[in-house]
Amino acid sequence: MTHDIEDFFARANRHLVQVSSVRDHSARLHEAVAESLEALREAALAKGLPLAAVSGHRALTRQIEIWNGKFERARARGLSEDDAVDDVLRYSAPPGWSRHHWGTDVDLFLDRTDLLPRLEAEDWESGGPCAELLALLDEIAYDFGFFRPYRGECSGYLPEPWHWSHQPMASAWLNGLAALDWPAWLTTRPYRGATSVLGRLADLFPRYVLTFDSPPV
Ligand SMILES: [Zn+2]
Numbered sequence: 691m692t693h694d695i696e697d698f699f700a701r702a703n704r705h706l707v708q709v710s711s712v713r714d715h716s717a718r719l720h721e722a723v724a725e726s727l728e729a730l731r732e733a734a735l736a737k738g739l740p741l742a743a744v745s746g747h748r749a750l751t752r753q754i755e756i757w758n759g760k761f762e763r764a765r766a767r768g769l770s771e772d773d774a775v776d777d778v779l780r781y782s783a784p785p786g787w788s789r790h791h792w793g794t795d796v797d798l799f800l801d802r803t804d805l806l807p808r809l810e811a812e813d814w815e816s817g818g819p820c821a822e823l824l825a826l827l828d829e830i831a832y833d834f835g836f837f838r839p840y841r842g843e844c845s846g847y848l849p850e851p852w853h854w855s856h857q858p859m860a861s862a863w864l865n866g867l868a869a870l871d872w873p874a875w876l877t878t879r880p881y882r883g884a885t886s887v888l889g890r891l892a893d894l895f896p897r898y899v900l901t902f903d904s905p906p907v
Contacts, residue, residue: 694871696750698870699749702863705720705722706718706719707721707724708724709728710731712742717743717744717796717797718746718747719746719793719796719856722856722859723856726836727743727796730830734823734827737826740801741799741800741827742800744807744809744852745797746790746795747793748788753783753785754880757783757784757785757883758881760777760782765882771885771886775890779847779894780847784883784887786875789855789860792860792863794860797852797854798823799813799820799852800823805819811849820851824851832906835857835858835859836855836857837903838851838855839860839902839903840902840903843903845897846897846898846901872891873891876891
């Protein structure tokens with residue numbers, strides 16, 4: 691049963707292709723999503739806004755490294771296990787719960803040599819370097835299948851204006867994810883703080899996986 695979850699995510703490792711990335715970065719997405727992103731990139735470029743990916747697909751093992759690092763730093767600041775989990779959850783998904791595992795979700799930035807790519811909300815606010823890009827994406831991205839799941843309205847995460855999800859592909863993954871045996875996997879303590887997550891699974895799974903901001907209608 692435990693291996694079902696790892697097998698599930700191993701499926702996402704297939705069909706990945708490189709997409710246009712900002713300098714020094716590399717990102718891969720499912721080939722169908724990559725095709726849609728390229729079409730969106732061309733449409734944005736025609737408006738004078740060169741967008742590119744900062745990150746795309748992320749393997750389960752990589753998310754475990756990221757999560758464990760952040761969790762350890764929170765614990766080192768004196769937080770309890772539960773508080774450390776809550777602290778990391780503000781921005782990062784527990785391993786297995788990140789939409790980046792699917793090859794359907796991408797973090798975008800403006801591809802300009804005078805800008806340092808980083809994922810900070812202030813860059814996307816009015817007057818920030820990515821404000822114009824955000825306004826354009828909010829207008830046209832859904833025509834290419836992309837929506838913003840973390841707008842700060844419903845999801846448990848803080849707003850992530852850089853994070854875009856390919857809705858038709860992502861909804862199929864989400865259905866599969868909800869059917870997995872998370873209690874069995876978490877019992878094996880696959881990452882730091884998993885015991886805390888297991889103890890609060892009924893609260894955390896709906897809040898951080900099933901609840902996100904809907905695509906436009
Ligand atoms: Zn993201």
